[in-house]
Amino acid sequence: MGQGLSCAASxxxxxxxxxxxxxxxxxxxxxERDSSLLHQTTAYDRQSVLHIAAANGQIEILSMxxxxxxxxxxxxxxxxxxxxxxxxxGKIACVEKLLEAGANVLMFDSLNGRTCLHYAAYYGxxxxxxxxxxxxxxxxxxxxxxxxxxxxxxxxxxxxxxHLAARQxxxxxxxxxxxxxxxxxxxxxxxxxxxxxxxHLAARGGSLDCIRELLAxxxxxxxxxxxxxxxxxxxxxxxxxACAALLNPSSAEPLVWPSPLKFISELDEDAKLLLxxxxxxxxxxxxxxxxxxxxxSYPSPSHSDVGIDxxxxxxxxxxxxCICFEQVCTIEVQDCSHQMCAHCTxxxxxxxxxxxxxxxxxxxxxxxCRSSIARLAVAKSKGFDEADLEVGDVSSSKLRRSxxxxxxxxxxxxxxxxxxxxxxxxxxxxxxxxxxxxxxxVDKL
Ligand SMILES: [Zn+2]
Ligand SMILES: [Zn+2]
Numbered sequence: 304m305g306q307g308l309s310c311a312a313s314x315x316x317x318x319x320x321x322x323x324x325x326x327x328x329x330x331x332x333x334x335e336r337d338s339s340l341l342h343q344t345t346a347y348d349r350q351s352v353l354h355i356a357a358a359n360g361q362i363e364i365l366s367m368x369x370x371x372x373x374x375x376x377x378x379x380x381x382x383x384x385x386x387x388x389x390x391x392x393g394k395i396a397c398v399e400k401l402l403e404a405g406a407n408v409l410m411f412d413s414l415n416g417r418t419c420l421h422y423a424a425y426y427g428x429x430x431x432x433x434x435x436x437x438x439x440x441x442x443x444x445x446x447x448x449x450x451x452x453x454x455x456x457x458x459x460x461x462x463x464x465x466h467l468a469a470r471q472x473x474x475x476x477x478x479x480x481x482x483x484x485x486x487x488x489x490x491x492x493x494x495x496x497x498x499x500x501x502x503h504l505a506a507r508g509g510s511l512d513c514i515r516e517l518l519a520x521x522x523x524x525x526x527x528x529x530x531x532x533x534x535x536x537x538x539x540x541x542x543x544x545a546c547a548a549l550l551n552p553s554s555a556e557p558l559v560w561p562s563p564l565k566f567i568s569e570l571d572e573d574a575k576l577l578l579x580x581x582x583x584x585x586x587x588x589x590x591x592x593x594x595x596x597x598x599x600s601y602p603s604p605s606h607s608d609v610g611i612d613x614x615x616x617x618x619x620x621x622x623x624x625c626i627c628f629e630q631v632c633t634i635e636v637q638d639c640s641h642q643m644c645a646h647c648t649x650x651x652x653x654x655x656x657x658x659x660x661x662x663x664x665x666x667x668x669x670x671x672c673r674s675s676i677a678r679l680a681v682a683k684s685k686g687f688d689e690a691d692l693e694v695g696d697v698s699s700s701k702l703r704r705s706x707x708x709x710x711x712x713x714x715x716x717x718x719x720x721x722x723x724x725x726x727x728x729x730x731x732x733x734x735x736x737x738x739x740x741x742x743x744x745v746d747k748l
Contacts, residue, residue: 360394416459424464461492474512498529581645
């Protein structure tokens with residue numbers, strides 16, 4: 304698309320070139336001479352200067368244009384808004400600025416009937432996705448449409464943002480969407496193969512990480528598309544062997560995030576992070592036997608087999624979990640203040656098969672005192688030194704980033720991952736330096 308823009312721009316008095324390359328001085332000089340040029344659009348695609356600034360991440364120019372009270376919701380030839388283009392190209396500063404200027408998140412393009420949320424999910428820009436979701440929460444859309452409805456908004460062929468993220472192998476976006484109430488078992492209309500669920504599309508795309516996320520959120524391996532295929536058959540057909548193994552209905556069920564439990568849905572960020580990591584790690588342990596094709600044995604929470612020796616000195620300073628005697632206590636049960644490790648907490652709360660009725664009716668109790676669990680929090684362990692605590696307190700955003708990168712740090716033992724908040728912080732650094740290389744309009748299905 305950059306090609307198309309620059310081509311058109313050369314014919315437009317240098318105006319579009321100046322916008323594309325962020326030359327504020329030239330732009331101001333041009334507008335000084337003729338302020339009506341502000342409303343100029345490119346010849347073919349009818350891109351406004353705002354579109355070009357947004358697509359190219361020219362935040363200074365974008366801010367200047369918005370300050371001149373240019374409508375943030377201008378439409379190009381394909382009825383795309385500047386916000387859609389910024390979300391498509393992952394220009395987070397521009398996305399934030401446009402949202403701040405009141406850009407409408409509920410606009411649909413004329414190509415596929417997609418919103419800015421679809422764009423962010425399709426191209427895998429999780430930061431843009433988050434920004435749009437948090438803006439939607441406080442915008443009139445939430446009131447008029449309902450936030451849950453917005454998260455599950457469908458494009459012209461019935462695809463929700465979750466369908467697109469699953470199909471395009473975007474596990475980070477899959478996670479964020481599920482966390483924000485995306486329906487894990489929604490079927491598409493005409494997108495992909497009719498009746499496909501996000502799990503069918505992840506199977507088609509061949510992303511193990513997406514499949515892990517969806518299964519951990521209770522996606523049903525037995526749900527069929529319109530032609531009667533289960534996701535396993537889709538993965539098998541497209542020769543994604545490892546995906547097919549996980550999706551095979553006869554392989555062991557993964558642990559499922561116990562979302563119906565009140566104290567799980569009200570977890571604070573850090574406790575949630577620890578438990579989610581423990582869940583994914585426990586499921587990866589199960590996967591090992593599935594992928595090896597060996598006989599599967601029911602895992603106890605005490606499954607870690609590697610890495611313990613390396614960290615034994617660290618462990619001796621901290622309090623070991625009194626259930627498994629292997630992991631460090633990271634989770635505190637409230638109100639009784641009993642502590643255990645994240646793995647044991649999950650073993651207590653998780654259900655192999657999602658069963659919302661029983662899960663919400665019989666919440667687990669503390670294994671030490673049998674009192675009912677009101678809340679879970681991060682345990683204040685003696686093992687944390689000052690620096691670790693500081694990291695944990697100051698930047699939970701850092702923690703979140705490190706979680707996003709967890710899928711990329713394959714070899715880390717579960718013990719290391721959970722031993723201290725500080726360790727998570729150090730693991731930081733953005734895992735997702737990926738760039739959407741495919742800028743085509745048409746989905747390659
Ligand atoms: Zn334990
Ligand atoms: Zn207790």
